Amino acid sequence: RVQSLESLDESSTACDLEALVTESSNQLIGEILSQGATCVNQLFSAESRIQESVFSSDHMYNIAKRTTTLAKGYTGGGSDELETLFLYLRAGYYAEFYNDNISFIEWVTPAVKESVDAFVNNANFYENSDRHGKVLSEVIITMDSAGLQHAYLPQVTQWLTRWNDQYAQHWYMRNAVNGVFTILFGGQWNEQFVQIIGNQMDLAKALGDFALRASSIGAEDEFMAANAGRELGRLTKYAGNASSVV
Incomplete structure (x- = not known):
């Protein structure tokens, strides 16, 4: 918590x-x-x-x-x-x-x-x-x-997709959007989340793209790229097609 x-x-x-x-x-x-x-x-x-x-x-x-x-x-x-x-x-x-x-x-x-x-x-x-x-x-x-991690996967995906250097300039935006990784981490104890996360192909792609953002290297949001990579790796524990993206 x-x-x-x-x-x-x-x-x-x-x-x-x-x-x-x-x-x-x-x-x-x-x-x-x-x-x-x-x-x-x-x-x-x-x-x-x-x-x-x-x-x-x-x-x-x-x-x-x-x-x-x-x-x-x-x-x-x-x-x-x-x-x-x-x-x-x-x-x-x-x-x-x-x-x-x-x-x-x-x-x-x-x-x-x-x-x-x-x-x-x-x-x-x-x-x-x-x-x-x-x-x-x-x-x-x-x-x-x-315990609503399952309900907001579309918004998690959108934030990962929308993220750019303009967002990254703001400390409170970095702090806020970094919270989407907490949602993905916490979801592993939510059965509704577990049942659907394995087939979230758009989310898996968004995590992969976020983790590989070249502009994040050495930048203020570099820690977020690392978190994206960690959660992308976590997808392999779930049944479904999303793990094929990893």
Whole structure:
């Protein structure tokens, strides 16, 4: 499970996690957005009772619904609100994985998927800017954290295919799109992913092309080319035609 990556430009912020302990999802949303992503980061390591309250199934569902609304209206250029809310959602899955007292009801993940879909289907999904990259990173990691690796293979393939030197100039875009390799790695524990990954020929070709990008040699995104090669090699463990590309 991926924990939080602190932003390079985050400053010291006074956080009040106790203020997040509430039965009202609307109040929780207000507090989360007021305190921001820096404070939501602290929920990854918060004490159990705080996590149990903050990450109830009702809160996860309602915050996913609010996130969906905001994602549909996203106009590009980044969004502190979306960055914070998607960070909250993936922090919830992190807490569920490690906290034995947290177990989400079955309707939570469909609501989270709806919020991710809203962002993916937004016309600005493939924008190139650092501000956008900060939000995109949280969305891509949420795909993995929610166990939805199988659902976004077309987007993984698109990002690998679209990647170019202009994207590579931006630190937050490199950080965000590098998350697609986390999706491919994490998918090996997702049965739905395992059943389909072996026949993703376009993905296999995109990984191969990415790994061989000459312009990445000695460049800022060289580590991504190495990750692409690693995940291309991993395809050989799955049944299907994609391994023939390796």
